[in-house]
Amino acid sequence: MMTSLNVDTALLQEAIELQRENSLETLVEIALREYIQRRKQPQHLELSFGESLGAFREKYQVHELGLNPDRIWEDVRVGTKH
Structure with a gap:
């Protein structure tokens, strides 16, 4: 051609x-x-941080893991050292 x-x-x-x-x-x-x-x-590269985080959570079904954010971040928030 x-x-x-x-x-x-x-x-x-x-x-x-x-x-x-x-x-x-x-x-x-x-x-x-x-x-x-x-x-x-994929056009997901144009998403904001919050949108990307939401897409990640949805894709990997993070809510089904039963994670407790208060428990995970407890030492960080309180400033406790191990």
Whole structure:
């Protein structure tokens, strides 16, 4: 398949200089593969901390572990040393 692209020549030249062992077609293929891989990554990376924590708790069903936060953090809150 023949395709023409309009690419910034300075950008193209820099890519060619960085990857002298690869053909132009290979460089374009690599760029497209990386672009596609990035676009397919989960969008959860854009969540706030609270949203990420909620998603983690839901995914791993943390509530079913029966953890008691008061018991876990007791020494930290009180400042007790062991």
